[in-house]
Amino acid sequence: MTQTTAAVRATGLAKHYGPAEARVVALAGVDVEFRRAEFTAIMGPSGSGKSTLMHCVAGLDRADEGTVWIGDTEVTGLRDDALTGLRRDRVGFVFQAFNLLPTLTALENITLPFDLAGRRPDHATVDNVITALDLRNRLHHRPSQLSGGQQQRVACARALVTRPEVVFADEPTGALDSAASDELLGFLRRSVDDLGQTVVMVTHEPSAAAFADRVLFLKDGLLVDEVTAPTAGRVLERMKSFERTGA
Numbered sequence: 001m002t003q004t005t006a007a008v009r010a011t012g013l014a015k016h017y018g019p020a021e022a023r024v025v026a027l028a029g030v031d032v033e034f035r036r037a038e039f040t041a042i043m044g045p046s047g048s049g050k051s052t053l054m055h056c057v058a059g060l061d062r063a064d065e066g067t068v069w070i071g072d073t074e075v076t077g078l079r080d081d082a083l084t085g086l087r088r089d090r091v092g093f094v095f096q097a098f099n100l101l102p103t104l105t106a107l108e109n110i111t112l113p114f115d116l117a118g119r120r121p122d123h124a125t126v127d128n129v130i131t132a133l134d135l136r137n138r139l140h141h142r143p144s145q146l147s148g149g150q151q152q153r154v155a156c157a158r159a160l161v162t163r164p165e166v167v168f169a170d171e172p173t174g175a176l177d178s179a180a181s182d183e184l185l186g187f188l189r190r191s192v193d194d195l196g197q198t199v200v201m202v203t204h205e206p207s208a209a210a211f212a213d214r215v216l217f218l219k220d221g222l223l224v225d226e227v228t229a230p231t232a233g234r235v236l237e238r239m240k241s242f243e244r245t246g247a
């Protein structure tokens with residue numbers, strides 16, 4: 001079976017941790033679709049399964065049950081070597097902790113995905129991303145010589161230079177001040193609007209979720225709600241309503 005409408009799709013995703021007598025349900029049967037050229041935020045209380053969901057759909061972790069598709073590829077059917085190739089070639093990642101290689105310059109970090117794949121960098125795309133992220137005068141600095149916001153912009157550039165089918169961002173602004181957060185989120189927003197990038201982001205911040213097109217809410221390993229065209233105020237209200245009702 002093939003499917004082409006969604007950038008990423010998952011059905012019946014379930015994942016548990018621990019032994020049977022002390023089983024933790026991280027995902028309890030999630031059906032989800034991330035549409036192309038859309039910016040989706042995933043929110044929910046601590047422990048609700050956000051990171052597990054992202055890791056399972058991105059091919060960083062394996063679910064116990066369910067099926068994941070990235071484009072026409074069934075990720076859940078791939079062997080480890082094919083999964084490594086898919087993560088390298090078709091998916092971009094941005095993590096809270098930046099995860100840059102300390103001995104490489106900013107430019108070397110940005111072009112690392114091409115080195116890993118044994119491919120020549122696509123200079124036009126690299127150049128456009130460097131300009132868009134305002135990194136031109138920092139290219140020969142090492143991560144330790146960059147601010148947190150600059151390091152995260154380098155990580156974002158690295159995630160985008162291969163023009164991946166989807167960028168997964170796990171709390172990308174968790175370590176940034178509000179000005180640097182807004183800059184980074186504004187860039188992710190423009191990558192969706194101007195380049196047709198698909199972005200999926202886990203966040204705790206209503207103000208960050210407001211940059212997305214759609215916010216999905218997880219609770220106890222299940223998707224329980226959705227807000228489209230979010231504002232920080234509406235997202236906050238919705239979060240409070242879960243707390244009030246225990247929904």
Ligand SMILES: Nc1ncnc2c1ncn2[C@@H]1O[C@H](COP(=O)(O)OP(=O)(O)OP(=O)(O)O)[C@@H](O)[C@H]1O
Pocket residue numbers: 017018024025026044045046047048049050051052053
């Ligand atoms: N490696 C693991 N071993 C055991 N339990 C785990 C493991 N990873 C996650 N869990 C449990 O699975 C559940 C979901 O965790 P997950 O990290 O996906 O939640 P989250 O919503 O991302 O939380 P947070 O917002 O605190 O990062 C939690 O109860 C967590 O304790």
